[in-house]
Amino acid sequence: MKYIVYPLLALLFFANPLAAQKPLPKTPLQAHEYWASAFNANDLEWICSLYTDTAMSRNPDNSDSTGIETICESLRRFMNAAQSIELETLYEMRNGDIALLRSSYTYHILSEDGESLSHSGSGIEIVQRQSDGTWLFMIDHPRGGE
Incomplete structure (x- = not known):
């Protein structure tokens, strides 16, 4: 019995x-x-891990965030405001280690008075294959498809 209990305790x-x-x-x-x-x-x-260290993202005010720290700060603010998102890939074009993606999305937020609001848009993103075979965002333009 003790041979079973100790490994289970270790797992817990x-x-x-x-x-x-x-x-x-x-x-x-x-x-x-x-x-x-x-x-x-x-x-x-997790969401920040999906970007390269030198990635670039367009902000709602049309300024650009460059580098993982500034992108994560922008994403943190957006995630604090929005409740959820539905995202669909409209198309993918791949050339070697680079791929162009176009997205359609709807995100949901609560207004200051508690009303549920939705916003839809279309983005364009570029992802790059990394040396470990993963694909990470290098350019993210959430309104680039509009």
Whole structure:
């Protein structure tokens, strides 16, 4: 009995660090899927892991965020305001280690008076295959398809 109890206790008290890791996209199309999943899970760390260190993103005020830290800060503000998002890939064009994606999305926010509001748009994103085979965002323009 003690041979069974100790391994079970070890599993309960010593979390497997690999179990906590979130998946990274193995295809360009998975980049959108994982982005929406991370957003809807309110998982800033996961969503930030989907960008290259030198990525660039267009902000609502038409300024650009360049580099992972500034992109994560913009995403944090957006995630604090929005409740959920539905995201669909409209098309993918791939050339070697680069892929162009076009998205259609609707996100939902609560107004200051508690009213549920929705906004729809169309984005254009560029993802790049990394040396480990994952595909990460290098350019993200949420309104680029409009």
